[in-house]
Amino acid sequence: AIDISSLRAKSGLITIDQGFKNTGSTTSAITFLDGELGILRYRGYPIEELAEKSTFLEVAYLLIYGELPKKDTFESFKKDVTHHTLVHEDIKKILEGFPSNAHPMGVLSSLVCSLTAFYPESLDPNRSWDKVNLGIIRLIAKMPTFAAWAYKNEMGHPVIYPDNNLDYCGNFLKMMFALPADQYEADPVVASALDKLLILHADHEQNCSTSTVRIVGSSQASLYSSVSAGINALWGPLHGGANQAVIEMLEAIKEDGGNSKKWLEKAKDKDDPFRLMGFGHRVYKNFDPRAKIIKKAADDVLAKMGVNDPVLDIAKELEEAALKDPYFVERKLYPNVDFYSGIIYRAIGIPTEMFTVMFALGRLPGWIAQWKEMRANSEPIGRPRQVYVGEVERNYVPISKR
Numbered sequence: 001a002i003d004i005s006s007l008r009a010k011s012g013l014i015t016i017d018q019g020f021k022n023t024g025s026t027t028s029a030i031t032f033l034d035g036e037l038g039i040l041r042y043r044g045y046p047i048e049e050l051a052e053k054s055t056f057l058e059v060a061y062l063l064i065y066g067e068l069p070k071k072d073t074f075e076s077f078k079k080d081v082t083h084h085t086l087v088h089e090d091i092k093k094i095l096e097g098f099p100s101n102a103h104p105m106g107v108l109s110s111l112v113c114s115l116t117a118f119y120p121e122s123l124d125p126n127r128s129w130d131k132v133n134l135g136i137i138r139l140i141a142k143m144p145t146f147a148a149w150a151y152k153n154e155m156g157h158p159v160i161y162p163d164n165n166l167d168y169c170g171n172f173l174k175m176m177f178a179l180p181a182d183q184y185e186a187d188p189v190v191a192s193a194l195d196k197l198l199i200l201h202a203d204h205e206q207n208c209s210t211s212t213v214r215i216v217g218s219s220q221a222s223l224y225s226s227v228s229a230g231i232n233a234l235w236g237p238l239h240g241g242a243n244q245a246v247i248e249m250l251e252a253i254k255e256d257g258g259n260s261k262k263w264l265e266k267a268k269d270k271d272d273p274f275r276l277m278g279f280g281h282r283v284y285k286n287f288d289p290r291a292k293i294i295k296k297a298a299d300d301v302l303a304k305m306g307v308n309d310p311v312l313d314i315a316k317e318l319e320e321a322a323l324k325d326p327y328f329v330e331r332k333l334y335p336n337v338d339f340y341s342g343i344i345y346r347a348i349g350i351p352t353e354m355f356t357v358m359f360a361l362g363r364l365p366g367w368i369a370q371w372k373e374m375r376a377n378s379e380p381i382g383r384p385r386q387v388y389v390g391e392v393e394r395n396y397v398p399i400s401k402r
């Protein structure tokens, strides 16, 4: 048994809150969320309004700089972002060093971290805010290039260079899906659904990857290494992997004969650990405001593209059945944002292993805004304490006597 009182005398009172369920790590003026009421606001603006009226780049500006930009400011921000989409040719060599079966999240985090080598001034914690801002622009501009190139590497296709005549989503879709010999034009319905999805994912206060970005940055590590760490945190199945789990579940239902009712019953069976993926949320206990918005975009994409995919038919059946089923209604288990984002990505031809990369693309402005806020507030280095529960004190025994 440990004598806790003796430890307390030395180190003061330490609280334990594993998973930080009720511990604030910081104050923040970026994102407000109320899970009970289903409210999500960026810098005070409701997510519903932003998704309907704004664009991803404008939301990125809002999150990072705190205000909606005036027309001129926004034009020059867009121009700067467009100007920096190209990456150093040597980054292609790094990309080519990855085997084609490399997971695109590993490739993405490596390429983002490689920017520390191409822009070593980013390592200086005392550089001016102008230089910090240039680093921010570079990251927003190059992230779609990295993400699309990670996919091309996986496909064994030549990379497509950015097209600076296109907007953010149009350019990304072209780098993903065009082949060098092809004329490619992104469908506006697809580009608009993607823009909305990116807006909805742009920040979600102190989640695992964002807290990671802040804690890595609190050691005065560069923006690029902090965001690279955030990408790795997002990679885990408990964080960024939910929409992939949705599609895998739908595929399993299809393999099992497509009987969605049977799987609905399985999810309700308390002796069965299976849960309906993409339903329910840890924070949003009444509804996920992002899911409401994205459901419409998902319907639009499916209608426009006339997708004929049994997996997506099963999704529709499950959604309709669960919304009428007393088990799900009583527990307020509605489809969450990942249910619909998985459907949209599948419908527009993005493979499941790229889903988390898409999440990272959307979350980038939030990571940057949180990193910048933490540095601007000169927050101290993050260094949690612990309650030690190991051996109290032992004498070393020579190996010959053990």
Ligand code: ACO
Pocket: 239, 242, 267, 268, 274, 275, 276, 277, 278, 279, 280, 281, 282, 283, 331, 333, 336, 337, 338
């Ligand atoms: N399928 C079936 N039953 C469910 C589901 C589900 N998806 N989600 C919750 N329930 C049931 C629980 O069994 C529980 O039933 P009970 O009251 O009879 O015991 C009741 O609903 C309340 O659920 P909790 O377990 O208290 O909810 P919790 O907050 O712990 O879980 C979670 C939330 C983890 C999201 C859960 O709903 C779940 O596992 N969903 C499926 C996975 C998923 O979609 N995850 C992504 C979430 S979105 C995101 O993280 C970005």
